[in-house]
Amino acid sequence: MKAINADEFAAVAKQFHVMCGLVLPEGKQYLVTQRLGPLLEGSGITSWQEYVALLAKDPHSSLAVGSIHAITTHETSWFRDANVFEGIEETVLPELAERIRERRERSSARRGAQITIWCAAVSTGQEAYSLAMLIDRFVQNNPDLLLEQFLILGTDISAPVLAQGMQGVYDDFEVGRGLRADLRDEYFEAVSGNRWRVRDRIRAIIQFQVASLIDPFAHVGGFDLVLCRNVLIYFDAETRARIVQLCGAKLSPGGIFMLGASECLMPVPDPFTVQRTPKAAFYRRA
């Protein structure tokens, strides 16, 4: 595929902004040719104009799905930003446990009181599984709670990364990124090809679903905790604000919103207030 000129780049960038909210700033031409060039060649597309026209014609085609996967960054790891997970363990989980107890008292059903968590932009699933491991340990220390009282929904715009999350299978390299050996041995089983598969007990509390943050899905909401980490940097200010509003709308009153360790909301928008713990900051919905 020949190099992309300024007009072609502008057209590609505009199309991705429409399809997934992504901003491709001037100067990222190399990224576009490097990540999308092979896809175009493999699809027999001979020009950037033809490519953009095909995406515009059908933004849900396999070409569009493959393009979104190719252009987005899926970097993730187990317990990414250890402080955030320590903050969740020390501050957020005890609070969620109290919510279960209160709901249980109100409903008088031991199993009925459920906590729902949304990992928006979950990539290949490490964030959701890290949370599930933390929750399982927490439940072991709080015998009045049950693991199945927690439900985690992991969403992402990229179907291929979610497919790996759903399978819960990771190679040695992936497993080595941030996962302690004792947790690996407790929560994973070795499978062929030097790979590791998350045990069913943990998988059972997680559901994965393709969803775009700029194309809000209507059928779920009322989450107690929403994590939207390390993804807002890829959008412009207006799109970021829209996504933060979406996350707020998907939280139940008093619910908690968390960003990545290097991210913050400045100024803090309605309906959130910021709350700092010794380990992490989070935002609470009014």
Ligand SMILES: C[S@@+](CC[C@H](N)C(=O)[O-])C[C@H]1O[C@@H](n2cnc3c(N)ncnc32)[C@H](O)[C@@H]1O
């Ligand atoms: C850098 S990863 C972050 C993964 C994880 N949250 C973490 O912090 O380790 C960003 C993810 O956001 C997803 N993403 C990008 N644009 C999106 C959109 N419009 N809607 C939903 N997910 C999106 C990408 O596919 C990618 O998997």
